[in-house]
Amino acid sequence: MTWRRLRPGELDHEAIWLAVSIGALAGAWLWLYLRLPIPPCTFHRMTGFACPTCGATRTLRYSFHRDWWAAAGTNPLAFLSYGGVVLYDLYAAIVLAFRLPRLRFDAIPKRIGNIVRCTTIGVILANWAWLVWAKL
């Protein structure tokens, strides 16, 4: 993990993902504000069980209304992901505004990579189990 300046021609991930996340959030807000139809979950309709992303829209809606408790309880992983996006956007806005060095993971040891990989899968499955248990 290093803090360094962008190399010539290197992708500016901070600018890209800041713009994408703000655009996506603005689009989602507009969609919910206009109360446009939300496509139903095919997996839920077919099996009667929640899919790993079920409740993500409701979590976003609760978050827009600052009902944090309901948002976290509806889909905990989606709630944490939205929080992560906000934190990343703050970091990206600061490094872009002040032209600061960027955080980069140039070489991740294989062992660390495997731990992160297994943790990610475990968290997704645990969240899914919660969604099914909570009968979302």
Place this chain on the structure above:
Amino acid sequence: MNWYYALGDQRQGPVSDSELDALIASGKINENTLVWKEGMANWQPLKDARPSGPGGEAVPPGWIRCTATGRYFPPEEIVYLDGKPYSAAAKERVLQGVMQTGALPGTEMGRNGPPWENRDQLGFFPAIWQTVKGCLTEPAATFANMRREGGLGAPLGYLVLTTWAGGLVTLLFQAVLQLGLGTHSATPQNQNLPFPVAWGAGFYIGWGLLMPVAVVISSFITSGLMHLSLMICQGAKQPFETTYRTYCYASGSAAALQLIPICGAYVSGIWGLVSLCIGISKTHEITTGRAVLAVLLPTIVCCLIGVFVAVAAIGAVAAAQGAHH
């Protein structure tokens, strides 16, 4: 030494070694282009016909491989840009790459496609047509030739153009069918609006205008998730840029199929997935199975759980019937 090379069905040449280097550097030919010169029994791919230094001789010690052309040159003919060696023969391509994308050109010998990347030479519409055709009918060859670096602008432009064109046609059909039949599913939920047709028409027009913005945002989110999926499957052998470029060309080409009325969207979805799996496997240089796993990981997991639930339900019903009897 005079060389002849095949471009489409036409024989071109003769050209000298240095002219051949310039053709490689400009992206007009690559290491798989068939070449022939006097003394050769048959036409051969360039990489086999001229595997070493200029003129076919063995590479002298100390010579350096040019990043853009893949050819070897003495150190005094090499300049370093961003830490990578480039030869004088690559000057035109380097300048073009920097002017078009702000980045140094592709660093791999043999990867100079797809045709959209060379639209200045081919022309705008022929480049679109050849890219769509290549990605859909010869995805393995097209993606094996795709530059893995070179910026996001060109592939994004291609994706927006083709998806917007295809999406507008699909939207037009939906609008005609839904507004014509009076099933206004585009109106907001639980609302009785006084002018549903006008509201529906407004929705379709607004969506048509906002579509490029939605395409840009969704392209980053989808390819980002796909790259994450590749990382989980240990298939991310190249940076995010490569995944994004592959996604744009595969999905953009498939989106052009939406121009076919009624069934175009379905055909596009399936064909796009196939093209994407092949593309990911060729650009990340991983097995097709791993590429399919990465692209379809979320769907596969959901399907497996669905099958498990269905089997469990059938088993429960069978057990209940057995107990009843």
